[in-house]
Amino acid sequence: MKSIAIPLMALVVASSLVLGAVSCGAGGGDRLRVATTTSLYDTGIWDYLEPMFEEEYGIELDVLYAGTGIALEYGQRGDVDAITVHSRSRELRFIADGYGVERVPFAYNYFLIIGPQDDPAGIAGMTPEDAFGKLAESRLGSFVSRGDDSGTHSREKALWQAAGYEYQAVQQMGDWYIEAGRGMGPTLLMASEKQAYTLTDTGTFLSYKGQVDLVPVIDEGSALLNVYSVIACNPEANPNINYQMAKNLVDFLVSPEIQELIGEYGVSEYGMSLFNPWSDDIAES
Amino acid sequence: MEELWQGFVKALQLVVTLDPEVMEVSGRSLAIAAISCSITALLSLPLASLIHFSRFPGKRLLVNVIQTSYSFPTVAVGLFVLVLFSQAGPLGGLGLMFTPVVMVIGQVFLVMPIMLGLTISALSGIDKTIPETAVSLGASPFQTAVITLRHARFAVLTAVIMSFGRAVSEVGLALMVGGNIRGFTRTLTTAISLETSKGDIELSLALGMVLILIALVINITLNRLQQR
Numbered sequence: 001m002k003s004i005a006i007p008l009m010a011l012v013v014a015s016s017l018v019l020g021a022v023s024c025g026a027g028g029g030d031r032l033r034v035a036t037t038t039s040l041y042d043t044g045i046w047d048y049l050e051p052m053f054e055e056e057y058g059i060e061l062d063v064l065y066a067g068t069g070i071a072l073e074y075g076q077r078g079d080v081d082a083i084t085v086h087s088r089s090r091e092l093r094f095i096a097d098g099y100g101v102e103r104v105p106f107a108y109n110y111f112l113i114i115g116p117q118d119d120p121a122g123i124a125g126m127t128p129e130d131a132f133g134k135l136a137e138s139r140l141g142s143f144v145s146r147g148d149d150s151g152t153h154s155r156e157k158a159l160w161q162a163a164g165y166e167y168q169a170v171q172q173m174g175d176w177y178i179e180a181g182r183g184m185g186p187t188l189l190m191a192s193e194k195q196a197y198t199l200t201d202t203g204t205f206l207s208y209k210g211q212v213d214l215v216p217v218i219d220e221g222s223a224l225l226n227v228y229s230v231i232a233c234n235p236e237a238n239p240n241i242n243y244q245m246a247k248n249l250v251d252f253l254v255s256p257e258i259q260e261l262i263g264e265y266g267v268s269e270y271g272m273s274l275f276n277p278w279s280d281d282i283a284e285s
Numbered sequence: 286m287e288e289l290w291q292g293f294v295k296a297l298q299l300v301v302t303l304d305p306e307v308m309e310v311s312g313r314s315l316a317i318a319a320i321s322c323s324i325t326a327l328l329s330l331p332l333a334s335l336i337h338f339s340r341f342p343g344k345r346l347l348v349n350v351i352q353t354s355y356s357f358p359t360v361a362v363g364l365f366v367l368v369l370f371s372q373a374g375p376l377g378g379l380g381l382m383f384t385p386v387v388m389v390i391g392q393v394f395l396v397m398p399i400m401l402g403l404t405i406s407a408l409s410g411i412d413k414t415i416p417e418t419a420v421s422l423g424a425s426p427f428q429t430a431v432i433t434l435r436h437a438r439f440a441v442l443t444a445v446i447m448s449f450g451r452a453v454s455e456v457g458l459a460l461m462v463g464g465n466i467r468g469f470t471r472t473l474t475t476a477i478s479l480e481t482s483k484g485d486i487e488l489s490l491a492l493g494m495v496l497i498l499i500a501l502v503i504n505i506t507l508n509r510l511q512q513r
Contacts, residue, residue, distance in 0.1 A: 031469075033383060042482075042483065047467070050467075060469070062383060062464070062466040062469060063466065063467070064383065064464045064465075064466065065464075065465060065479070076373075077371045077372050077373040077374075077377075078371075078372030078373060078377070079371050079372050079373075079382045079383065182482065183482055185482050185483055185484060186481075186482040189484050208484060211484045238372055238373075240372055240377075240380065
């Protein structure tokens with residue numbers, strides 16, 4: 001009998017401890033969770049906006065740092081109430097699949113193709129598509145890819161497609177194509193270390209400028225438009241979603257005051273803004 | 286080398302000035318690891334005694350399995366806990382994802398094998414005449430276990446120190462199920478990972494040194510206890 005008493009006692013102690021911990025930690029009602037693409041986090045704009053939202057709505061805002069891929073996955077699983085991402089086709093699919101309510105763009109900037117100062121592959125001045133073609137053909141420089149299924153990675157894949165290459169084929173092309181599998185910031189640091197080309201959003205590039213020894217090589221072309229949008233997750237797919245508060249977050253981000261702050265963000269520090277406020281005149285392809 | 290030195294200076298600065306953010310993440314790291322190790326100890330000591338003192342087929346295999354699990358990758362444990370506690374998982378209804386509570390639960394899974402395995406080894410190292418004498422003097426199995434554990438206390442404390450070390454230093458699990466939320470689930474290790482990804486090597490090094498400092502203080506304290 002007594003040999004049973006020991007594990008039994010342990011079980012009781014453990015379960016009461018776990019229960020106690022659960023009851024004090026489960027006050028999830030007062031927290032709103034948003035999973036955000038790494039480029040928005042790395043620029044620091046969420047650190048800047050978070051306290052304002054918390055003050056206005058009296059709620060704790062939890063910002064989860066994730067690539068677009070995992071952010072969408074969190075959204076599907078119902079682990080977050082809203083997502084801020086930048087990959088239009090995947091956002092539309094997310095909504096079509098019933099996981100999101102509405103896609104609301106709130107900021108945009110442009111992707112840049114950056115590389116070493118001396119531009120070894122000689123792609124400066126080309127269209128983004130031609131530049132990718134030349135990189136693959138000439139192999140005169142390395143390219144660091146995010147390789148993490150993020151929004152930036154999706155765009156990179158689309159650019160290879162536009163340049164006439166199957167993405168799987170690019171992955172097999174050899175040592176010059178490096179898949180980092182990390183967020184935008186770490187990828188920039190890696191590309192700088194290897195003196196390689198990479199595709200980056202303007203915001204993250206500017207906020208890392210002091211630490212990255214690479215320059216913009218191509219910064220024009222409609223294929224480089226980068227739109228950030230916020231999606232409230234669908235409470236019909238996951239009843240635990242705090243839809244009302246998620247909707248408040250959407251309204252907060254597109255409110256005139258916050259739009260103005262987004263447009264000004266980074267000007268004093270970097271001499272130019274990292275994001276443009278959203279305008280309905282922007283034509284998304 | 287210059288960077289290491291700057292990191293060291295910065296670590297000292299952060300500690301001496303009691304930098305609020307550093308104090309906060311350090312406290313959180315410490316609390317989460319301490320709670321998870323206490324729970325693990327409460328569960329493991331009786332369980333290890335039970336395994337050690339009973340005879341059953343497959344006992345050796347069980348001990349082998351426990352020892353193999355010492356090297357469970359933290360991200361694998363993280364993934365397991367994520368699948369369990371995510372809203373889409375069987376325990377999703379508890380709403381624990383991305384909270385410190387789920388980090389504690391994950392760490393319990395992570396360090397349980399170490400605490401169990403090392404406690405079993407500790408008990409095996411004790412002269413068999415001690416439990417035998419206790420039994421012959423009329424001790425119950427529970428009393429026998431307590432007496433033997435008491436004799437093995439140095440080795441058991443080592444098990445606790447090892448477990449704490451693994452819990453406080455792991456990052457994969459904390460990132461995956463905690464989410465590295467500022468002011469809520471950010472610990473020293475996830476902060477180091479974030480600051481490194483931001484390129485702030487100096488701050489990362491400093492935070493790493495703070496972590497080592499905490500480990501040092503804990504070990505000195507436990508060693509003092511051991512010597513009593």
